[in-house]
Amino acid sequence: MNASVFAAAQAISIAGNVSANLLRHQSFMQAAAEQDVQMLVFPELSLTGYERDLAAELAILPDDAILQPLRDLAHELRMTTVVGMPIRLSAGAPVMIGALILRADGSLGVYSKQHLHPGEEVAFAPGHGGSLLDMGMDRVAWAVCADFCHASHAAAAAERGATVYAAGVLITEGGYVPDTTLLQGYAWQHAMTVLMANHGGATGGWESAGRSAIWGPGGSLIAAAPGVGESLVIARRSGDGWAGQVVPL
Template sequence: MPLPTAVAVPAAPLTVAAVQAEPVPGDVAGNAASAARLVRRATERGARVTVLPELFLPAYHLPTLAADPAGTDVAADAAATVDDARLDPLREAARDGGAAVVVGAAVRHPDGRRTISALLVDGAGDVRVGYDKQQLWSGERELFVAGDRGATLLVDDWRLGLGICYDGCFPEHGRAAAADGAHGYLCPSGYLAGSEHRRDLYYAARALDNTMYVVFANLVGGADPWRFNGGAAVYDPEGRPLARGADTGEAVLVVALAPEALAATRAAHCMLLDRLPDQGGARAALPA
């Protein structure tokens, strides 16, 4: 995988928000209103980008998603634009705050594909599909089709790779974002209770692997077996949490990403520049 020999560091800080919250299964309109409220909390504290959890709009509840696809999906047109009146409160909140929002949704595409996606609501209130999850987990494969490409969100001069939950468990996914020059990695997620160790390890590792910030949003609450564990976080480029939510309860974590810290980390830890063109390559079998 080719990597840039040098990636310009942004000129100014970028304030971001990672959200943990509990949506209601099947209630896209109600969850969009909740998302709008959370976005307003974030933008009031200066957030230019707010990241909400995976499948937040319909809620991550596979039985409901299987039983009512028409009611839980949003439709995208051929240009990946989403025009759904249920999202109007969220559009208004993004427009009022002049900020970008990344929020999880189930999307129906014109060719019939159904994807777990990250919608992007921009500062003008327009909604489009930003990224389709590439690594589907477990029962998701029975309901959804995997995406076939990555995506990078551009905010000011910050480059922010997009991933969704299980994507972040694969080092190659975060590295692909870094190869595209990402300064950060935005991960709407849905981690179930009992996965706290992995939740806290994967995204810190992706940050350090690639010397980039990671913004991890997560679902919280619900009832077993669909009970989620919060722990939303923003990690610095060495994988240290700058903010972390509790395992229960709603939270909006607002953090300023600092170009100076990004530059200093990349100067001290040069994995992106030192990576071999064929890491690992051919291997020799050694007798014991």
């Protein structure tokens, strides 16, 4: 069995400062490459912070040049990297919560959040989801936060052949137990590896719980950050099974 290495980037976003956040994302990517990570997933709206009031101003087209440094680095490192950003699919179109898949081959994939939390509709329109990504022996499906609150979303991913369900999220302490119970349940029910990348600190007026985590097929916890702060949460699969690691940044 070929080794697979996935990681959640538990990053802290600076509100509205895309330039600074881009640099921090590059630091995470370099650190992940040192751990041979093949797929790195950042939290929801990681490049802007969870800033609803700034979303319309900061929203980009997915192929905007602002992402080129990250796309180039993902290609150079041969590491598929998923970043969060408000997006419009065309000029003047509604703003959606995007997860942009910067593939290892230099190409771009787009996932837009399908299910909104109450209150998000003031700043965002529901998205359209996106295609699964084939990576070696794995098939990866994407989710952004409230998407996974709908059991049908994970079930649809499994029906499409997903072996990995990767979610960028913002989860507070009060929501952590019910939300992670759902995610762990999907790992068990659908025999998928489930990855959750949470913010490492406060964003948009919300106090994130941190504690990003990865569960293996069957629901066993592979690795989890111990709390808030910045870290890589890594899961490695080899012929001997899964091994987890947390690398503080």
